[in-house]
Amino acid sequence: MLNGAQFVEALGRLGYPGAASLQASEFDWLFDCAPENLHFLRFVCHTLNQRNVLTTEEAVAFQELQKSGKHILDETSLAEVLKTIGPSDGKDLEAEIQVLCKEKELKQRRYNKLQVAATSHAEVDLQLGAELDRATCKLKEATASIGAENADTNAVLQNLTDEVGRLGLFLPQPEARQKADQLKPSISQKSKVLLSQLSLDPYLNQEELNTKMLTAFTRKHFFHGISDIVETSCSEHFQVLDLSRVVEHRRTEMARLQWSHIVAQHQLMQALAEEKAVKAGLDWLSEKACHTKVRLMQLPVNKLILKLSLLNGPVPSALRESARLLNVPVVRGDLALQLARQNYYTSRQDQVSYRGRSEPFRTYEGLDQAAQNLRTNIRLSRDSVAGARREQNYMAARLHSDCEALHRAAYTELQQLLLGPQELTLKLVEVDSQLKNLQQVMQEILGEVKAKRSQLERNPLLRRERELYVFFHLDARLLQKVVEDLENKMPIRGDQ
Template sequence: MSCGSQFVETLKKIGYPKADELNGEDFDWLFESVEDKSFLEWFCGNVNEQHVVSEKELQDFNKLLESGKPILEGNALDEVLKTCKPLDSKNSSQGKEEEEEELKKLENEFQILQKMKNLNIHRCNKLQMMASKNSQMLQALKGKEEEALKAVKEGLGALTAANSKLNNELLSLIDGVKKLASFFTASDSEQGLGPHPVFFSQLSLDKYLSQEEQSTAALTSYTKKHFFQGMSELVESSHDENFQLGDISKQLTCDETNEVCEESREVVRLQTAYICAQHQLIQMKAKEEGMNSAIQCAENMLHSLKTKGIGKENLKARISSLNNEISTLKKHIAQINNEDLPSLLKENAQLLKVPVVKGDFDRQIARQDYYASRQDEICHHLIRQKASFELIELAYKIELRKHKDIHCQLENLVEYLKQSSNELEQRLQLMSELAQHGKPRNTIDSKDGFSRRLYQLLEGENKKQQLFKTYESLEQMAQKLKQDCVTVQDQLALSSQEQSLFLSKLDSDIDTLCDILYCGGNQVLLSSQELTEQFHQMEFHLNELNQLIMDLLADVKAKRNFLESNKLHQMERNLYVYFFKDEEHLKEMVEKLEQQSKAKTSGLED
């Protein structure tokens, strides 16, 4: 009970008006001052209804005051009482007895107070020891707190890295699951009005097959449009021998009527026309050069006749020598015309055929490239179509494999159920046979597997195993198990009662301890002020630690966002991590970056 409540109870005892309406907690503040506390404690412990003046006595006292008669007070009253004591011996003897009784009461109270004082001193010493232990623990906790801060920082960094890695892996896993689920989810149009399909084989492929048929029809029309019917024959017949620079005589013997033979004949006609034109041109140029040289020679001879005056004999000899030279030149020219000139003209004619054949080849190559590109498009489309068919076939195979596995499991389950049902039928048959006999067997039959397993379960790890397993021993073990269960339940009930008594005693001890520590207030009253200051300081440090952790988390979050947005700082952070944890990996990264920079610089210089 608090001090304020005792004060209110004392007021109720002496009959104070409206004392029932007062609250004891409202008067706790009166006991905070040391000067008033002693008086109030004496008032609450000694004052009762006997010390209260009655209304009649109060009225008589008021009448006495109104009459104006003198009233004895203080020392005058003591002197009058001294004069009155020897008049009555009985009163004096009664007063002594009362005084002795009061002395005994005071002695008893003194002893009780002395015990309370010793108890408080003992508790104070105990609290001081607890305060010293708490101070030591606080110092140890400070060191542990610093170590914990370091461990928290390291762990927080590792956890953030692991968390980011785990988040990335989870996101990639979610994307992969979504992509995989998109392949196996049927649309509303495919589901129709029927129930939701459970297996892939239940899905309808009519829409897919119709689309594939439409795409196949479109592909066939596309191939008919862009590829003519004789293209394959042309490609097969367009060998290299049809475009060789062959001889004119051989080309003229070609009697084929196809396009390639026509082109070769046209080339032969161009070659013959070129040869004829070049032959005529050379003959004309030779004649022109011969006429020019004859005129030049005649002019020279005339000039020499006029200037030198050569004789006729010399002139004839000169003419005969020139005629011999002319004959030799004509032979030489005839040899050139018959032997050298035709071969040279044929070679030039064949060289004339090169740009024509090259152009034809370029046209053929362009056409073949065009057809090849169209064929590649058709092949890609067919490959995609084949891949879709193979994917559907693979899905059906996988589902068939799963169905086979489930079928095997169900068959095994059916076999197990059949076996268990057969065992149960055998047991029932055995029990019916035993019931039909007048005197049942005492030993457990080897066919009764259930009873034998139950016997082994109840027997446990008993070393003294009996040779014959009987139903009587089975019943005894069952009864023993039942008795053990009853004893265990009784022990549990007894332990629960003891626990409830211990908890009630503990609650009462806690209440008394709270009354001693709090003394009716809301704060713990400890004699050691140092301990309270240390507790406040520890609470302040804990709050400061919490704030530091929150700031650290905010800083880590901001840095993480900054690193995610800037790849250069990510690379810099990785290099710092390698610098502190893996120097070999850092050297490899730096050498790799140097090689890349050297390669880039060399590429720029080139």
């Protein structure tokens, strides 16, 4: 039921200034007026909203349009235009709804496909991320192993460099050799570490000196004149000599020569032994250097040999043995599968042979079961047809409700077609003038209400009269009861 609260709410919704300060009870009397005005009040309270209010720019534009003198549709021309517009066809609306539904389904399918594609791309991204992490870990491990191998190689090369440097200290430098050639050979020079590094000139000179001394000693101790005798050996010079002393002296000298030969051989053997020891030391050093180089070069060779040994050694045989042991359960499983198949075929043959005896009974049972299945299918088909009918009725009711909603959106409660923006100009002007008149009337009414309130506050008879009018409009029984009470009170006062 309409009342002043709905009217004040409509004014606030329309943006009326000062609507928040208005009292709803002050406008209840508006709805006690003639019935022809209730349509307008119902239109204001239920239909008008903020979209029906012109903004300042729109009002200015409309005033400029009026000032420009252009033609504006009046009521008669607007009615003629509305007659040319035929009634809307429901089939077109249904076709448009179907097209929109198909478009919605198509967009939903595309959306689902895009979601599936996004999910697959996310899975691919996760897999690629995992592979990238694994590759990064492998790269770090390879870098660490290469760094460790490089450090080991650098350490081995550093040790080899130090060893070569220590070996180089034992070899003569070119500048030292030139200085040794310029200086006179002497035994008192700086002692060398290896005998092979010593110069042989002092030893040769010493050997030549020893040879000369030995020759002089021999000439001195042998019998005198032997050289002259040999040089001047003529027949007239030969004389008979006593050789006994000479033989004794010769024996002594021969013994000395033998002893000196023995001593010389002993010294020679010692020198040869020392020289061989020095050569052995040099050979050992050279072998050690070569062994170091060979050991560095043999690292990849040893790896290859180790791989070949693994390929040809006990590992392949163990692998072949494990493969053979692995094949044993496979063969057993295959044999067990063949045995199971054989048993299955035998059991199936037994069933077929037994089935031939009871085939008529089985045929009857099969027909009965097929009939039951057919009945079930018929019942399900009927249920599905009924469901389709219910769905069709639901869709028809839904379309009917949509049509009604469209009709309500297109028409007002007064069954008037809502006009477009260009067709609302005249109606908006009328509504604007009516709103202005309504505002003026409301102000006048407010003034009258205030005056009547002041009169009611001053005059109790008027207040009583107002209450009677209220009872008259609201409840006739209550009015009758109040009047009877007053009539009963009047004789009592007359008697007094």
